[in-house]
Amino acid sequence: MRYCFAMSERKTIIDMQQLMLRYPTGKVALSGVNLTISQGQFVYLTGESGAGKSSLLRMFYGGLRPSSGQLQVQKTDMREAGEAAVRAVRRRTGIVFQDHRLLFSRTVFENIALPLRVQGWSNERLIPRVRKVLEFVRLDDRLWSYPEALSGGEQQRIAIARAMIATPPVVLADEPTGNLDEETARHVLDLLMGLNELGTTVIMATHDLHLLNSHPGRVVQLHAGALVGDSHAAAR
Helix, strand or coil, X not given: CCCCCCHHHCCEEEEXXXXXXXXXXXXXXXXXXXXXXXXXXEEEEECCCCCCHHHHHHHHCCCCCCCEEEEEECCEECCCCCHHHHHHHHHCEEEXXXXXXXXXXXXXXXXXXXXXXXXXXXXXXXXXXXXXXXXXXXXXXXXXCCHHHCCHHHHHHHHHHHHHCCCCCEEEEECCCCCCCXXXXXXXXHHHHHHXXXXXXXXXXXXXXXXXXXXXXXXXXXXXXXXXXXXXXXXX
């Protein structure tokens, strides 16, 4: 895998203007959000439960569509995009969930290979690629293990490997350390930071604010669906 994004060449990868999300129930999840994220940044989305963090991440890969306003993700208008365009955005986006969402009936290899297998990759091409990302997350001895044999932290590291297998320019992580002890959470965050250092834009929703002290990044704070803070001073 090769990443090389010079600082002078950074481009806008996500841009939103007066972004609003209203659920069919009438609840407003996001209201009037203006935010721009550049290629190569590490961004924390913070805020109380229900602040809109997960909803915003879901809009970044087309899981939710904006009710009004503008949202451009990787040069795609996510409000107007058709299903084919949304699928193309998802292929260029790695996603790490809090519950990792691994397939327990399949091996580690099969879980990680899935994003490329659906694109038609053969085992001959997949095995060395999977081995390489497993080396990155320091689990190269687990290629043929099943997820149930792994600890929670190891399962989350496998989820990170799956997210990066297709070398996406963006990785979205929704509370990836929420179910982990503090030491394991730091190891997971180390991996995400390492991925960012290779050039990947990482956007992470989190409640674990104490981790920001050891792993600084740009901090975007939401409250009741509104943007209330944006610390650029710590941006990577």
